[in-house]
Amino acid sequence: xxxxxxxxxxxxxxxxxxxxxxxxxxxxxxxxxxxxxxxxxxxxxxxxxxxxxxxxxxxxxxxxxxxxxxxxxxxxxxxxxxxxxxxxxxxxxxxxxxxxxxxxxxxxxxxxxxxxxxxxxxxxxxxxxxxxxxxxxxxxxxxxxxxxxxxxxxxxxxxxxxxxxxxxxxxxxxxxxxxxxxxxxxxxxxxx
Amino acid sequence: xxxxxxxxxxxxxxxxxxxxxxxxxxxxxxxxxxxxxxxxxxxxxxxxxxxxxxxxxxxxxxxxxxxxxxxxxxxxxxxxxxxxxxxxxxxxxxxxxxxxxxxxxxxxxxxxxxxxxxxxxxxxxxxxxxxxxxxxxxxxxxxxxxxxxxxxxxxxxxxxxxxxxxxxxxxxxxxxxxxxxxxxxxxxxxxxxxxxxxxxxxxxxxxxxxxxxxxxxxxxxxxxxxxxxxxxxxxxxxxxxxxxxxxxxxxxxxxxxxxxxxxxxxxxxxxxxxxxxxxxxxxxxxxxxxxxxxxxxxxxxxxxxxxxxxxxxxxxxxxxxxxxxxxxxxxxxxxxxxxxxxxxxxxxxxxxxxxxxxxxxxxxxxxxxxxxxxxxxxxxxxxxxxxxxxxxxxxxxxxxxxxxxxxxxxxxxxxxxxxxxxxxxxxxxxxxxxxxxxxxxxxxxxxxxxxxxxxxxxxxxxxxxxxxxxxxxxxxxxxxxxxxxxxxxxxxxxxxxxxx
Numbered sequence: 306x307x308x309x310x311x312x313x314x315x316x317x318x319x320x321x322x323x324x325x326x327x328x329x330x331x332x333x334x335x336x337x338x339x340x341x342x343x344x345x346x347x348x349x350x351x352x353x354x355x356x357x358x359x360x361x362x363x364x365x366x367x368x369x370x371x372x373x374x375x376x377x378x379x380x381x382x383x384x385x386x387x388x389x390x391x392x393x394x395x396x397x398x399x400x401x402x403x404x405x406x407x408x409x410x411x412x413x414x415x416x417x418x419x420x421x422x423x424x425x426x427x428x429x430x431x432x433x434x435x436x437x438x439x440x441x442x443x444x445x446x447x448x449x450x451x452x453x454x455x456x457x458x459x460x461x462x463x464x465x466x467x468x469x470x471x472x473x474x475x476x477x478x479x480x481x482x483x484x485x486x487x488x489x490x491x492x493x494x495x496x497x
Numbered sequence: 498x499x500x501x502x503x504x505x506x507x508x509x510x511x512x513x514x515x516x517x518x519x520x521x522x523x524x525x526x527x528x529x530x531x532x533x534x535x536x537x538x539x540x541x542x543x544x545x546x547x548x549x550x551x552x553x554x555x556x557x558x559x560x561x562x563x564x565x566x567x568x569x570x571x572x573x574x575x576x577x578x579x580x581x582x583x584x585x586x587x588x589x590x591x592x593x594x595x596x597x598x599x600x601x602x603x604x605x606x607x608x609x610x611x612x613x614x615x616x617x618x619x620x621x622x623x624x625x626x627x628x629x630x631x632x633x634x635x636x637x638x639x640x641x642x643x644x645x646x647x648x649x650x651x652x653x654x655x656x657x658x659x660x661x662x663x664x665x666x667x668x669x670x671x672x673x674x675x676x677x678x679x680x681x682x683x684x685x686x687x688x689x690x691x692x693x694x695x696x697x698x699x700x701x702x703x704x705x706x707x708x709x710x711x712x713x714x715x716x717x718x719x720x721x722x723x724x725x726x727x728x729x730x731x732x733x734x735x736x737x738x739x740x741x742x743x744x745x746x747x748x749x750x751x752x753x754x755x756x757x758x759x760x761x762x763x764x765x766x767x768x769x770x771x772x773x774x775x776x777x778x779x780x781x782x783x784x785x786x787x788x789x790x791x792x793x794x795x796x797x798x799x800x801x802x803x804x805x806x807x808x809x810x811x812x813x814x815x816x817x818x819x820x821x822x823x824x825x826x827x828x829x830x831x832x833x834x835x836x837x838x839x840x841x842x843x844x845x846x847x848x849x850x851x852x853x854x855x856x857x858x859x860x861x862x863x864x865x866x867x868x869x870x871x872x873x874x875x876x877x878x879x880x881x882x883x884x885x886x887x888x889x890x891x892x893x894x895x896x897x898x899x900x901x902x903x904x905x906x907x908x909x910x911x912x913x914x915x916x917x918x919x920x921x922x923x924x925x926x927x928x929x930x931x932x933x934x935x936x937x938x939x940x941x942x943x944x945x946x947x948x949x950x951x952x953x954x955x956x957x958x959x960x961x962x963x964x965x966x967x968x969x970x971x972x973x974x975x976x977x978x979x980x981x982x983x984x985x986x987x988x989x990x991x992x993x994x995x996x997x
Contacts, residue, residue, distance in 0.1 A: 310974070313974055314934075314974070317934050317936055317974070318934050320936055321934055321936075322526075323934075324523060324526065324527070327522075327526060328519060328522075328523070331515075331518075331519070331522060332515065335515040335518070336510055336511070336515065339511045339513055339515070340506070340507075340509055340510060340511055343511050344506060349511070349513060352511070353513070353517065353518060356518060357518045357521055357522055357525075360518075360522055361522065361525050361526065364526055373777070373779070418498050418501055419501060421501070421502075421505070422505065423505040423506055423508065423509035424509075426502050426505050426506060427506070427509070445499045445502060445503055446502070446503050446506050446507065473498070476498070
């Protein structure tokens with residue numbers, strides 16, 4: 306049987322409320338969801354809560370899920386991201402500070418960026434303001450367009466764009482600061 | 498930078514123990530699942546309960562009042578007869594051993610005391626002359642109380658005492674100047690040996706009270722229908738003359754139907770189901786295989802049991818809701834390959850084997866063996882679902898019979914499948930498995946029906962109905978199925994309130 310067949314059977318059983326099927330689905334997608342959750346939270350504990358809440362929501366709404374339209378992974382990740390955004394909004398943690406973006410700094414090519422591992426990137430992202438981090442995640446990592454992000458966050462598309470620019474600029478500064486790259490060294494970061 | 502960040506983050510796996518969340522997840526899901534499956538029942542049951550209680554309450558109210566009055570009919574005949582004999586003997590109207598005439602009195606239910614009977618002749622003459630009752634109410638009250646005392650002494654059953662109380666209540670309203678209708682006088686003259694003055698007074702009082710009070714009118718009207726009692730027949734004649742209609746309960750066409758009547762309707766339905774299948778798999782090869790194998794499962798029998806509660810509007814329109822269990826039995830046929838357990842069989846021919854020295858050894862007798870067989874397997878599958886039907890009907894009444902048409906929808910709130918199923922795999926092979934899980938795509942089905950009804954009694958109707966039903970839509974991997982059923986059902990309709 307193909308993977309899709311297995312998932313189809315698991316979904317059918319999960320819709321009936323079979324715990325073994327729900328557990329299997331959870332174990333299949335938990336790692337992927339954790340990878341996403343960790344980008345939207347401060348620490349692993351908060352990420353775990355987010356993953357759990359997302360799976361609970363998924364199993365509650367599983368009747369609406371149609372496997373013919375796609376696999377459950379993207380569906381659960383969308384639930385997770387929405388949940389994360391709700392949490393941000395609920396706690397008023399999303400602030401989009403306006404900052405004038407001056408002329409783009411010259412791009413400096415360097416191989417140092419290529420040496421950054423996922424953990425380093427995550428650490429850098431954690432240091433960003435939450436509004437910037439969320440927009441960076443949504444646009445750069447998840448691939449949402451600025452119009453979509455605007456709708457999700459209740460801001461305009463141009464505000465999303467400017468926040469992304471800001472987050473890139475901040476990231477560049479953080480890289481220079483944390484890794485000790487001197488101004489005269491090329492970082493390869495390209496704003497905009 | 499973006500590309501690198503994206504790739505790294507997408508590939509990144511967090512080192513964590515995902516089993517940690519399982520306990521909390523299971524606990525949360527188990528809490529939330531249980532009520533959702535039966536949530537419709539929680540809405541429906543209180544509604545049905547309320548309708549039933551209301552109907553039963555109304556029913557009890559009517560039955561209790563009628564029951565109290567109807568006890569008049571059930572008075573111990575022997576006690577009454579004995580008293581009448583004594584009274585008439587004391588008056589000297591009958592010899593002690595002559596009970597034939599006195600037996601005629603047994604038709605009415607009101608006992609007489611010696612005192613009241615002794616006044617009968619003079620009072621009756623007086624009435625004939627004056628045609629009024631200047632002290633009728635006092636007299637009635639006095640004689641009634643005397644009766645009760647007398648009854649107690651003679652150990653008259655309680656129902657008699659209660660009955661007398663009920664009648665006394667009716668008789669205590671003053672009506673001194675009221676004239677007795679001629680009919681009563683006439684009857685009194687022709688049956689003077691049967692009717693006491695007290696009976697006349699009570700009768701007169703009842704006539705007046707019934708004329709005034711619509712509730713009592715309805716009660717007494719009902720009582721007349723059930724009673725062949727002489728006194729009540731007399732009263733019936735008088736009341737009729739006073740312009741009150743005393744209708745038979747079965748003469749439905751002469752009476753105005755009630756606007757709203759509640760009823761309960763248990764029924765059983767059996768029919769022939771047909772399954773319509775739609776293949777939805779993206780792989781046409783699998784669809785073709787499913788189509789080729791569809792004759793493995795043949796729906797054979799459909800059955801349903803339901804309990805519905807309804808509202809009849811002017812006995813023409815009916816709207817009803819309830820709970821229904823529906824089941825489809827399917828015959829599942831397939832070729833199976835069976836291998837028996839090791840069996841010992843006796844061979845009538847010699848058998849042989851090669852021993853270690855490669856010598857051929859022959860022997861005869863017993864030998865274990867395994868038998869392989871291809872078999873045609875027949876298995877009964879059961880598809881069952883529970884639904885809430887909502888029907889609207891129209892009745893066309895013809896005396897005691899009626900034609901009933903109905904149309905409605907049903908909402909399935911639960912379903913189960915018990916049996917075997919043929920699963921077609923993507924590699925082209927198939928597998929017979931037990932108890933497949935079916936999902937439900939659309940919970941709504943519908944039904945249309947036409948049938949006949951027969952009025953069994955005031956409250957009970959029998960009905961027979963032919964119907965066409967469509968089940969909800971069920972889905973299994975790669976296909977959808979719906980059952981269409983031609984069915985015949987019968988049941989009984991029981992009216993809960995005051996039907997006519």
